[in-house]
Amino acid sequence: MRETATLIVRRGNAGDAATTSSYEVPYTPGQSVLDGLRFVRANLDETLSVRHACINANTCKECMIVIDGKVEYACTARLEPRDMVLEPLGNKAHLRDLVTEITPPDERLEHALKTGVGKVAAGA
Amino acid sequence: MDVVELKTDVLVIGSGAAGMMAALEAANGGVSVILADRSLISRSGATIMAQMTVAVALGSQTPDSPEFHLADTLAAGRDLCDVSLAQLVCEEGPRDILQLDEWKVGWARNANGSIRQAHAPGHDRPRCVYVDFLSTGPAVAKTLRTRVVRQKEVTRVGDLYITDIVVTDGAATGAVGFSLADGRPVAISAKAVVIATGGLTRLYQRNSASANMGGDGYALALRAGATLTDMEFVQFFPIGHLAPRLVGMDPIMWDPFRYKLGGRLLNAEMREFVNDYGNEEAGTYNVTRDRATFAILSEVKAGRGSPAGGAYLSFQHIPEAELRASFGPVIDKLAANGIDLTQMPIEVAPIAHYHMGGVKVDAAMRTGVPGLFSCGEANGGSNGANRLSGNAITEAFVFGRTAGHSAARFAKAAGNADAPVPAGALDLAAAGGPKEGENFAGLIAELQAVMAADVGPFRTEESLTRALGAIAGLKARLGAVPPGAPGPYNMARLDWFDLRTMLLVAEVVTLCAIARKESRGAHQRDDFPAMDDAFVLHHTVTLDGDAIVLGRTPVEGRTIREVA
Numbered sequence A: 001m002r003e004t005a006t007l008i009v010r011r012g013n014a015g016d017a018a019t020t021s022s023y024e025v026p027y028t029p030g031q032s033v034l035d036g037l038r039f040v041r042a043n044l045d046e047t048l049s050v051r052h053a054c055i056n057a058n059t060c061k062e063c064m065i066v067i068d069g070k071v072e073y074a075c076t077a078r079l080e081p082r083d084m085v086l087e088p089l090g091n092k093a094h095l096r097d098l099v100t101e102i103t104p105p106d107e108r109l110e111h112a113l114k115t116g117v118g119k120v121a122a123g124a
Numbered sequence B: 001m002d003v004v005e006l007k008t009d010v011l012v013i014g015s016g017a018a019g020m021m022a023a024l025e026a027a028n029g030g031v032s033v034i035l036a037d038r039s040l041i042s043r044s045g046a047t048i049m050a051q052m053t054v055a056v057a058l059g060s061q062t063p064d065s066p067e068f069h070l071a072d073t074l075a076a077g078r079d080l081c082d083v084s085l086a087q088l089v090c091e092e093g094p095r096d097i098l099q100l101d102e103w104k105v106g107w108a109r110n111a112n113g114s115i116r117q118a119h120a121p122g123h124d125r126p127r128c129v130y131v132d133f134l135s136t137g138p139a140v141a142k143t144l145r146t147r148v149v150r151q152k153e154v155t156r157v158g159d160l161y162i163t164d165i166v167v168t169d170g171a172a173t174g175a176v177g178f179s180l181a182d183g184r185p186v187a188i189s190a191k192a193v194v195i196a197t198g199g200l201t202r203l204y205q206r207n208s209a210s211a212n213m214g215g216d217g218y219a220l221a222l223r224a225g226a227t228l229t230d231m232e233f234v235q236f237f238p239i240g241h242l243a244p245r246l247v248g249m250d251p252i253m254w255d256p257f258r259y260k261l262g263g264r265l266l267n268a269e270m271r272e273f274v275n276d277y278g279n280e281e282a283g284t285y286n287v288t289r290d291r292a293t294f295a296i297l298s299e300v301k302a303g304r305g306s307p308a309g310g311a312y313l314s315f316q317h318i319p320e321a322e323l324r325a326s327f328g329p330v331i332d333k334l335a336a337n338g339i340d341l342t343q344m345p346i347e348v349a350p351i352a353h354y355h356m357g358g359v360k361v362d363a364a365m366r367t368g369v370p371g372l373f374s375c376g377e378a379n380g381g382s383n384g385a386n387r388l389s390g391n392a393i394t395e396a397f398v399f400g401r402t403a404g405h406s407a408a409r410f411a412k413a414a415g416n417a418d419a420p421v422p423a424g425a426l427d428l429a430a431a432g433g434p435k436e437g438e439n440f441a442g443l444i445a446e447l448q449a450v451m452a453a454d455v456g457p458f459r460t461e462e463s464l465t466r467a468l469g470a471i472a473g474l475k476a477r478l479g480a481v482p483p484g485a486p487g488p489y490n491m492a493r494l495d496w497f498d499l500r501t502m503l504l505v506a507e508v509v510t511l512c513a514i515a516r517k518e519s520r521g522a523h524q525r526d527d528f529p530a531m532d533d534a535f536v537l538h539h540t541v542t543l544d545g546d547a548i549v550l551g552r553t554p555v556e557g558r559t560i561r562e563v564a
């Protein structure tokens, strides 16, 4: 059995041409895909963005991505000792790498600005 | 680069139970509120992860009174509780629990319709209300969120990371940060600011925390000129899940299991050991968290730990039918993880779980900095050296509501004076430096390893001094500006801001732990193993420029001996 998993990850900012990065991560049975991605960030490439808060409890629901073509939570999907293709959700606005805009519309900064609690100013 | 300027009467930072209660109460007071969170509103802190117990002297199960609840709270706090704060939690808890009931949170009921109360360790009687043994937190979060959404005076802004509180002439007048979705710097002008950012358990390698629990509120408060108290007291949860890897479940899930079914804690020799350490546990789970932590870590130290470095927890003596009857759906989830409790023990170890220390406040949740209030786990003092099971959610309700009330009054009294955000306040959020070859996510992991090894539940002068050195080394590598340029969901920048916070807070915890040359509750010094009356005091922390200044204050209110 292979001792590593290979994560093939869609990279780039919104609107950029799609590129991928490939990362080989250690594999231990029972680990989640998020475990693998967190290993990448701490050891191989910190520029990879994948949003997550709770890591274990599966309560925040922030880590939803597309794994081998299927929508799943990265924190509950199993890491497997093979090539795994990871992409951002296709039905949400893309922000960066595996991150999409999942904030409810009325909880975004844009919405707050529309309700008149603020303005955009030319900054420093 | 464009910047966003928001304006409100009251800014609440953090949307757990404390922040949502504060926002609701402030809006009730007739002022406008912005409820900001670095992640999703109501979803991303400890509140939604809380499992079961909410301690409150309702007396619906057995006669009870806030005085009895207070006596247990003070006893657990080992002489260090700020009594005025503990008293507030115990006396006002019932009001908020009943309010949540009216809002249909769904507290579990007895057959006769009364609210059911469970008996948790450290309480003298059944006192903990709950929704379900694993879903109290989600129910609380959802109920409060529903109320907040209906409250038109509250503007919710998620993915807004607050980096600093703005202080003008010594008073809090807003905050600055950046929008995670696009990286734009954001300045919020507010007449009053409420910190509701939760705890710091992400400082440790093994924790029950979310990625948002790096202690942000402590750093925000310190830099704004407020005082922290009791920062040496980090609560470890003794039987956090260790192995085999278990996904989709909270690592503290074994508590109700052990409590209900009497799981056996075994060492590498498959022998029960908890009673070897002066405890008298017989079948039930009644040893307090600090004692169980001590027993497990002592076995590991003696070379009798489980393979992954903890203890075994075994339910093999319990018939499958009984396991299923008690925890049916969870048994299936465990099976999906390849865990069959009838066939194998699992491995557990102490994990960082809750912070007793925090922002020093009075009973109106004032921090001492005019216009700055604090509530929830971000506060220190109410739990002394050790927290009772179930008190954290109650405290989040009571402190949150109180802070919201005080902040609204303060904002109203402030009138219409506008406080512009001072020049330079947004510099850090807008700054970007070339990448210098540091991986800040990796440095966070390094810090977590240092804290686990040297500032864990058992400390010595030597280990703590070593940790200070390591923290200084990491600080030097942090540098003065975040890497890269602001942009959509730039996590490398997020890591930099998190590390900036975590290093300051880690240093504060370590310095306080060095100063407390005794063992008390959650703070155990191998080199000073006994409790010492000379340390019935709070260590306080303030910042003078960049320098951390330690102080001492007496314990307020009655001591436990007078109460008992």
Ligand SMILES: Cc1cc2nc3c(=O)[nH]c(=O)nc-3n(C[C@H](O)[C@H](O)[C@H](O)COP(=O)(O)OP(=O)(O)OC[C@H]3O[C@@H](n4cnc5c(N)ncnc54)[C@H](O)[C@@H]3O)c2cc1C
Binding pocket: B013, B014, B015, B016, B017, B018, B019, B036, B037, B038, B039, B042, B043, B044, B045, B046, B047, B048, B049, B050, B051, B052, B053, B054, B055, B160, B161, B162, B163, B196, B197, B198, B199, B208, B209, B210, B212, B213, B216, B217, B250, B251, B252, B353, B354, B375, B376, B377, B378, B389, B390, B391, B392, B393, B394, B396
């Ligand atoms: C797994 C687990 C189980 C628990 N079980 C129980 C239990 O059974 N009973 C009990 O009484 N207690 C329990 N606790 C403790 C209890 O849940 C917490 O103490 C309590 O929920 C804290 O509430 P809070 O509102 O103060 O903070 P939180 O709920 O943690 O909310 C803090 C919020 O602040 C936000 N935030 C942080 N920093 C920033 C920033 N810089 N800018 C903007 N937003 C920010 C976070 O994203 C988060 O949403 C448990 C804790 C955990 C982790």
Ligand code: FES
Binding pocket: A052, A053, A054, A055, A056, A057, A058, A059, A060, A061, A062, A063, A064, A073, A074, A075, A076
């Ligand atoms: S990280 Fe929270 S649900 Fe996956």
